[in-house]
Amino acid sequence: MAEALKAIYDKDFLLEFGEKVESAYPAFQTKGFVADIMGDAWEELELKARIRRISVVLGKYLPSSYQAALEVLFKIDEQCTGFPYMFFPDFVEVHGQDPGDWELSMRALERFTKRSTSEFAVRPFIMRDPQRMMNQMLAWSKHPDEHVRRLASEGCRPRLPWGQALTVFKKDPSPVFPILEQLKEDSSLYVRKSVANNLNDIAKDHPAIVIQLAKRWLGNHADTDWIVRHACRTLIRKAEPEIMKLFGYSGTNEGNPLVSSAKLSVEPQMLVIGGSSMLRYELCVRQGAEARLRIEYGIYFVKAGGQTSRKLFLLKDKTVPGGAFVSGERKHNWADLTTRRHYPGEHRMVLVVNGEEVAEAILVLNA
Numbered sequence: 001m002a003e004a005l006k007a008i009y010d011k012d013f014l015l016e017f018g019e020k021v022e023s024a025y026p027a028f029q030t031k032g033f034v035a036d037i038m039g040d041a042w043e044e045l046e047l048k049a050r051i052r053r054i055s056v057v058l059g060k061y062l063p064s065s066y067q068a069a070l071e072v073l074f075k076i077d078e079q080c081t082g083f084p085y086m087f088f089p090d091f092v093e094v095h096g097q098d099p100g101d102w103e104l105s106m107r108a109l110e111r112f113t114k115r116s117t118s119e120f121a122v123r124p125f126i127m128r129d130p131q132r133m134m135n136q137m138l139a140w141s142k143h144p145d146e147h148v149r150r151l152a153s154e155g156c157r158p159r160l161p162w163g164q165a166l167t168v169f170k171k172d173p174s175p176v177f178p179i180l181e182q183l184k185e186d187s188s189l190y191v192r193k194s195v196a197n198n199l200n201d202i203a204k205d206h207p208a209i210v211i212q213l214a215k216r217w218l219g220n221h222a223d224t225d226w227i228v229r230h231a232c233r234t235l236i237r238k239a240e241p242e243i244m245k246l247f248g249y250s251g252t253n254e255g256n257p258l259v260s261s262a263k264l265s266v267e268p269q270m271l272v273i274g275g276s277s278m279l280r281y282e283l284c285v286r287q288g289a290e291a292r293l294r295i296e297y298g299i300y301f302v303k304a305g306g307q308t309s310r311k312l313f314l315l316k317d318k319t320v321p322g323g324a325f326v327s328g329e330r331k332h333n334w335a336d337l338t339t340r341r342h343y344p345g346e347h348r349m350v351l352v353v354n355g356e357e358v359a360e361a362i363l364v365l366n367a
């Protein structure tokens with residue numbers, strides 16, 4: 001994804017932006033600004049490195065006073081909306097860390113997040129002074145603008161993708177919970193998704209804490225119920241017994257297995273990297289009461305060193321009558337992705353129902 005997005009920052013974009021700055025600050029040298037950015041191995045830089053290059057160079061061409069530089073950006077930020085302008089909050093991260101600039105930087109981050117997002121830029125401030133910054137985040141969680149409220153949650157996610165990990169909150173997430181409590185019934189789905197993602201981050205390090213919170217939150221408000229379900233997705237994939245029970249997934253009952261019979265097949269059974277295979281599965285549920293099923297297939301992918309690691313893919317999540325027969329098929333592509341590289345070898349494929357492997361097949365992948 002990042003490889004494609006970095007192309008946003010081409011010469012035309014930078015020239016257009018420079019002209020906007022020049023309209024507010026006539027001393028701005030657009031041509032020099034663009035030349036400085038696009039020199040020194042620009043083509044080799046990835047997305048975040050390009051954003052940082054723009055922020056750093058922008059500081060050279062705006063007024064030397066941080067406050068005066070921000071005043072220029074404040075004059076044009078309404079014209080600069082969307083993902084490409086993430087260098088506005090990044091400018092604050094780069095140039096606004098001085099403790100004496102705290103209030104000004106907070107005002108800028110609050111303002112800029114409405115146009116793009118300040119979720120990455122707040123993190124160095126959290127690491128520098130966690131208590132002060134989390135007090136600010138709590139205040140933002142009560143803001144009338146949904147983008148600012150989302151920043152309060154998204155900015156303190158312990159494991160924010162593309163962002164610096166907040167090790168302090170991976171170890172102890174307790175400072176995050178007042179913000180999530182404030183937002184647990186938020187009217188904005190945009191905000192609720194962030195709350196759920198934050199809790200899902202926390203669940204990876206502290207599952208017991210999130211399980212207890214889920215039990216406390218569930219059933220009090222429809223919007224909160226949505227958050228809890230989405231927040232527990234990793235715990236559900238891991239088939240944590242308490243979470244599976246909480247969401248009504250069926251399990252073994254007094255020694256009576258949930259699945260009485262199951263079969264998984266794959267065709268072809270041998271193919272080369274880049275090809276695709278068709279999985280077919282069928283299973284029969286035990287007789288008696290209806291059962292809620294989460295049906296997945298897992299692949300034990302061969303890694304570079306020859307070891308294997310299982311990844312799950314969802315097939316169905318549904319409630320069926322006792323004794324039901326369930327079947328289906330799914331095409332799986334074996335082409336390399338930016339997030340997954342394939343290696344030759346024997347790949348074990350499994351059918352997983354509510355966390356239990358109930359059938360398997362073997363596929364041999366060749367180079």
